[in-house]
Amino acid sequence: MRLVGSEILMECLLEQGVDVVFGYPGGTILNVYDSLVKYKGRINHYLTAHEQGASHAADGYARSTGKVGVVFATSGPGATNLTTGVATAYMDSSPVVFISCNVAENLIGKDSFQEVDSTGVMLPITKCNFQITDVDKLASTVRKAFAIARSGRPGPVFIDILKNVTAEEAEYEFVPREQHKEKGLLKAIYERDMPDIQKPAVDEEDIDKLVSMIKESEKPLLICGGGVVRGRAHEEFNQFANLIDSPTAVTVMGGGGMNGRNPLVTGMIGMHGSQASNIAVNECDILIAVGCRFSDRVATEPETFASQAKIVHIDIDRSEINKNVRTDHHIVGDAKEVLRLLIERLDQQDHSEWKKFVFSYPTETKYDEGGETLNPKQLCDTIARLMPMDTIVSTDVGQHQMWAIQHFHFDYPGQLITSGGFGTMGFGLGAAIGSQIGNPDKSVILVAGDGSFRMNCHELTTVQYYDLPIIIFVFNNQTLGMVRQWQNLIYHKNFSQSDMDRGPDFVKLADAYGLKGYRVNNQKDLEAAIEEAKASGKGCVIDCILDIDEMVRPMVGGGSHITDFMRI
């Protein structure tokens, strides 16, 4: 069948089972937007207020559903507006295919209107990227892009299509994704003219070695990382932890990889890790990290991290092994598969003594009860109590993010949507929008800071227009809290440029966007607002007033020993 490029693109999306696209139109991508009309009902396009919002929405969609997110943007500023979202997806290994169009072939290289070297810009922040200059290669490249985005360690892939390509005709045959491999359409990836590219099995000897290390261990500790979430290996991981009877620390990206209510959970680990987690790291005799990359926020001081332990690293990406900490043993493989093999070979262990020691330290931070104002834990606990158990929680970046991760319990992959690696303020609202669109039957909330919310609050228009029942909690401490905390502890209380002593009034802002706004500063009003919001079934903003000097506790300074807790 002969189709024009923009139609081939639509068909390729259908091949992949894509029915949701986020984006924003502009000159070079207009052929594609023209075809969208023809595919109405099969491909639903969500128009955001800003390309950055679209990028975070697709990312949130991908993280919460496990499917590949898709974004459309125009050339020049359209493409560059995506970059923060692309980098955010890259750092957190989220599979998103970003598609932009560039100026037509005859205008390339002439600094034409809205021309930018988009693939050059995206180079360091994508898993792979392509420029399509020939309509005959359009379908094969799109197929390859999707395969790469979701394979191995997932990640963003960027495709730049020249405008003329979207209007040119080519022969096209629809082939559903499941048949791409057998029909030889991914040959370029599978065979690559190299003998050894086929997926090797996980090395059984490596597995056996780990099994005997586990059996010898008296003080094991597990780390649940983002790889467990991306690999949807939570059931296996829980089973594994239960079998070893091992205390388990959870990284920011690992939230939902381990059942948050499992009594083995020691809480978060690292800079804002619980005492139980961080002390266990220091005392354990074997540390098994699954799908975690020992970032500087986890291994605050790599040389002394888990110094008494044999460190075992299980990861799908070989380049993570020995990158940040030196390991004693590693297994390269998909978390689900590796854990399954381990479970088969292990019998029930018992580490009561060691657990007694670890859990003699707190797994969660305590706050004074019964104060006049809301405290962060009270706020999180109340939200958690009144919202359904499986509510998806999207966050922005700062103190509120840490509080949310410390105090909510996440039970399944995709329940916590947060920018862990890149720490992108303004991520949360877009991500919540994508999560709600991907999960229409679930409740979705956003936990935002007042600073972060200001960054992209224009996406309220998207919430309103598409009638998304997202409840937005602004943890409003009238400051860039995390910055203030550092200034408080490290910069001698020199609160430079961190006060948010200015508008807008978030209740009025919500109103301007056609959404209901509430302001609450005590338990009773908070509960009433949540109940009303739930009952309304509409999106809304609940502006929750917190004390300006609340801190995230505990805290270990960057570069310090993991048990070197600051006095706060």
Added chain:
Amino acid sequence: MEKMTNAKRQTLALLVDNEPGVLSQIARLFSRKGYNIEAFAAGATENPGVTRITIDVLADDPHTELLCNQLRKLYPVYSVKWLNSENSIYRELMLIKVLAEGGEQRNDVMQLANIFRAQIIDVSSTTLTLVVTGDDDKLTGMANILSEFKILEIARTGVVAIERGIATINDESKERGEFNYGKNVL
């Protein structure tokens, strides 16, 4: 990047996709991670879709290993070999143009050329141009000696290298399998 105390010249051989943008992606990775490329040579291989790149970089051993790992992760990279000077052969080609006006000067240049097994490939009334191949030491040595004449121009290809004996960049290893694992589809 942290300071490296034991940095030395290391040679890496890569097989990569022969596609636009790949060379810049490789080169970018070095600068992004804070390394300066000392030499870079790229050319065709026995396989039409595949380019071989040889890169010399100043780094200590642990950082070189990290760098290899980051390179292996790149999608268009098939294979990376960190070459060991004991069992590899290194060659580079240099063109060097010197000013040699009088008969005496010409004779001296030609004699030196002989010693280095260089050939004279261009002659004009005032210049001689030589071509020489060898490893870095030989080429640098010859350039140093010729500098007693006036050197007008030097062009070097950058080093290429290959292992001795049956070993090749395509050899299977467990590590190589592990790196490819993550690149596989579904």
